[in-house]
Amino acid sequence: MSAFVTLDGVDHAYAGAGSALAVEGLSIAVEQGEFAAVVGPSGCGKSTLMKLATGLQFPRSGSVTVAGAQVKASVKIAGMAFQAPTLLPWRTTLENLMLPLEIVEPYRSEMRRRRAEFRERAEKLLASVGLSGQGNKFPWELSGGMQQRASLCRALIHQPQLLMLDEPFGALDAFTREELWCVIRDLQAASKITVILVTHDLREAVFLADRVFVMSSRPGRIVVERKIDLPRPRDLEVTFTPAFTDIVHELRGHIVKARQ
């Protein structure tokens, strides 16, 4: 059986960047229901990996498969969230959550008929990340952490099988960030959704992931793959145990090497 998300020997260069490759010989396989984290130096092609796996970019050579099919168009079974929450300021939080449903089928054509049901789903999702009753506020009335929670909800509203997170907590303070780690941890435990998390925070990667992939500097490829066998459910306390810090140290060593 093949993995849920597979990149195999992928080279990619952006149009306009000449022949300079962003990633070269990139291979990664993420199993269904797995929580994968990708770390690497800045500019190494982590976001490019995300775009390749969701069909926003297509490889120059090599193959990308998601859920058993070659990626030829945008992958509609994926939800995405980024460092910036990118909520629309003219929509309430709840209306922001509904945006993907207005785009993606089959919800799009059922929007008119099932609006009430969708609203209820959005409200439930908000409640699950600790935002119950905040749906009628505008994004700019929410704190940064709350906006990022709402952004996560927007990524999940169409019940995707794959969640792509590109440095989603990078702009938050340390306390809020750790709160959101727990939010993501619980969401993933409850839904068993496949997650690919890009981050530059090694503690974040080790705390959340089943496997951590380390990328080389540009052109990026995977240089180390590290299984994290800390028992689940993991509590924030685990981040202070020697086992945890040992893994973080080990990964740090790989990153330092990757940057050279």
Added chain:
Amino acid sequence: MNRTALLIRLSPWLFTIGLFVVWEAAVHIFKIPVFFLPPPTAIAQAFVDYAGPLARNSWITLQTTLIGFALAVGFGLLLGLVVGWSRAIYAGLYPLMIGFNAIPKVALVPILVLWFGIGFIPAVLTAFLISFFPIVVNVATGLATIEPELEDVLKALGASKLDIMRKVGIPRTLPYFFGSLKVAITLAFVGSVISESVASNYGIGNLMLQAQAQFQVPLIFAGLVVLAVEGIAMYAAMAILERRMTGWAQRSGFAQA
């Protein structure tokens, strides 16, 4: 309302009245002749004496400006959407638009007169030509500055370009668009008055030109006052429209809640 707030509300009026008082006093103290700088009272007298022509011509100028402005809004919005839609069109049209915008529009009036004769139409077209540019630029900018991450989120869901325009591009362009209307209406007004002074038999611009020929200096100044009042009124109308339509962009609900 406390005293400072009241003072701030009243201060525009106080300053305006103050300006006229100082003006009146200066004219009398320095014995400035009426044909050089008429005092406000003489200008007021001109308003009474020429109430009919002033009203008729300012109405014409207003109409000219508004029709030219309406054309500019329609055309500017359309061209802005087209330019903001595709990078290729943007790249192709941008130098042309810059070049066109660089031409002082008064230089186009003779051509317009050649094509349409003296009068209403060249004035409307001058108002239109001078005022559509800021609308185009603002609408195109609003479309071109959609956050790429947000575009990725939607594209990954299979959103078409039209979906992205409808859901994100156009709503986020509205504040830019309404913001540009304040600038555009002021420019349209400049355009119609220029054209009226150069090539028309109607309008405040023409009335001022005739007053000058007949050395009716208070009437010239009365024309200026009419222009100032009309200009302020149109600007204010657009500012109110902007606030009404794009409250979310000004976060005003936040401050007032």
